Amino acid sequence: MNVIAIFDIGKTNKKVFLFNENYQIVWENAVNFPEIVDEDGFPCDDIAALENWIKSRLSEIKSFPQYILKAINFSTYGASFVYVDDAGKPLTPLYNYLKSYPHVLKREFYAKYKGEEKFAIKTASPVLGSLNSGMQIYRLKEENPTLFDKVKYCLHLPQYLSLLFTGQFFTDVTSIGCHTNLWNFKKNKYHKWLKKENILAKIPPINFAENTIKIDGDVSVGVGLHDSSAAIIPYTINFSEPFVLLSTGTWSISLNPFNDTLLTYEELKKDCLCYLQYKEKPVKAARLFAGNEHETQTKRLARHYKLPLDAYKKIVYNKRIVSKLREKNLKWHSSKLDKCKILKESIFDQRNLDDFESYETAYHQLMLDIVDQQILSTELVIYNSPVKKIFVDGGFSKNSIFMNLLAQAFPEMEVYAASMAQASALGAALAIHKNWNPKPIPNDLIDLKFYRN
Template identity: 30%
Template sequence: MPLPRFIAVIDIGKTNAKVVLIDSHTKRQLAARSTPNSVRQDGPYPHADVERLWAFMLESLSALQVEHGVDGISITTHGATAALLAGDQLALPVLDYEFSGPQETTDSYGAARPDFIETLSPRLPNGLNIGAQLFWQQQRFATQFASVTQILTYPQYWAWRLSGVMASEVTSLGCHSDLWAPEKADFSSLVQQQDWRDLFPAVRPAASVLGPIKPEIAVTTGLRAETPVTCGIHDSNASLLPHLGSHEEPFTILSTGTWAIAMTVGGDTSHLDPARDSLANVDAFGRPVPTARFMGGREFDMLAPNAETPSAADIDAVIAGDVQALPSFMAGVGPFPTHVGCWTGNPDALSPGARTAAVSLYLALVTQTCLSLCGLGQQIIIEGPLARNGLYASALARLTGVPVQASGDATGTGLGASMLFGGAAGSATGTAVAPLEHAGFDAYAARWRARLA
């Protein structure tokens, strides 16, 4: 199939949903539309507002068709999410992975789930393991679960709604789900044990085209009836895709959004610590990639609600005054899952710029800790919102001692998802980041680490 020129990427992040248009010839983003990804609180449990997202997608595709034309549709979403279908309807709402309901079956699920050595997936809180979601839903809503005919991971749910074709895909199955065994490249023993295997459609490559859009979608949006739809990909792996085969291994991609996710391609999975939120993701080619992560974007928004670009004086005030944030402000995740977040002083006394500086340095220090778990590559490429945080990037360059690049991709995932249709690897561009030069920063970092020892 010829490479489509104008590719609409549906990008469902945990905080925001976007539809961006990528020119596959220039690798540039031409347009973008965004909406908050709100969680509904009605029904049996908190869940995704899939019908509002669906309306947003269709409206965005229609507008992009009028403005530029759309030649293909690709899909990327956050992980730890699945849709349970009974025929062509949802058997149960699409569960919000931050909901604590699956904790109700923690003990029985803990006895049923595979060992880390099989799945390279740690036991995570709430619904962050899809296996834990399914296990809880099967017990808590037995009648509805008995009606389930198909289980679709989240990108493939939207691909099905657009194309009418069902598929499974390894980047979402391999995203700390407990459902996939990366070394076997097959479903895990949990799936067999719980008799879920027949509920998953056949596995298709992320880059496969499932089919054209359904006729009614063409009518609604004005897109051509033959507009192709890809199978779709997990969002962190979308950030990874443009770099595969284009850098000397090992190298680290830092995909940021609600989560900050460090993935070291060509790294060693043997040093992962399941108790510290380090695991293996599975890339678009089915290969395990050592990964460590924390909710960096969520913590930034929480700790610096009135963010302002810090001045040199702001940075100096924070470092000289030893103002530090200590992890973790999101319990149960990241490399310090049991440590309760706190400040060394009163953050409310800081100016917006100084507070932003302190939070940016905090995120860089936690990121360095993540890299000690998943392995430090010969270079680091930052994707997504944190690529625009100059202090964070320069502090990370100083802390790690390896070259750091800040990606120019505005979404961090759009380019990679568009490349599911093809296109040359290595087309992602970035800006080299100079290491932070401050006489007191090395000692500041040493004190931060000592406080956590």
């Protein structure tokens, strides 16, 4: 059986999948490494352990008599650089994008380049400190110039993993086009600050994600993708009518591949940004910390009602409860409040749990509050675009309350819960389809459940 191996590297779980030519998973393996610390004592991923695990899993895959390995690709979390020397060896730890950024350095940088507002608009990057991965390069250059001089290339994590097998240095647009401060979306090229700071020479040439490099005679190796951009590929391949993908997990990210309007500073302040798809088209996106809010508040509910943490899993959508809550006017009114504040602050946290007659009622109110935030976030990417469908994948796609409330909130849209096996890994496999798979791409990769408003 011909297969493709996809290494799907998250912040917590590191996974590898084998897909057959019909894009069904035929084998998988997962691991979770303990973090190590960088020179400042801040937690970070262990790049050496990751490298060893990938190489040993690949040796294992090659030993399977039932599989013929035809291709390899990578999808990983973004905003993480590996700084390598001439031989391709890492010179630093894999710094964590959650690490706080020096205030003085940040202030000096934006002062040099026309201020936060103008810079953020050009690069479609909200001001996020280390999450703007280009700022990590700037920090290394300013704080450790001797070490920086030894850096041959700055590689985003997917391209470093590809380098391990191809020996070739590349950049990929899905990594550089993701709140990195590197890309000028107005001019569709790198921002000029990279050249001024003598950094551009340390960014390797772009190789597009649908291209591959041959190794071992007949194995095609991709250059890797940023996982959020990889996850949208199955949808853009399967659906040609305009849609928004609401990808839910710790973050709920609304992605609109049919909206390439330039961002305003107001949108950036509301956590709106742009991604670059693997074929270079911009995707307008908006982030909401909804999964984290759900986790925090369900813990609070469990404590208050003395129930198990996962008690919410037994709660199903109850139209009568929703109607009663709306009649009582417990629902906040977004039109009268600061939308930036609503998107960033918990509404439910301000509620008195003694006001609710039961856990079930309180949980419905939590979902009403989260969906009200979600409406504001998703509307940021729908505005002025021809979208008629919303696909929801991830955790909230399985939540009947969330899905019913969302369908009611967008009566002019068709709202679907979408499910597929491992979206980002599948997207990384599909990106290089033409280089390993002679069969046509199946049209039933995504299962859909329609929710009526």
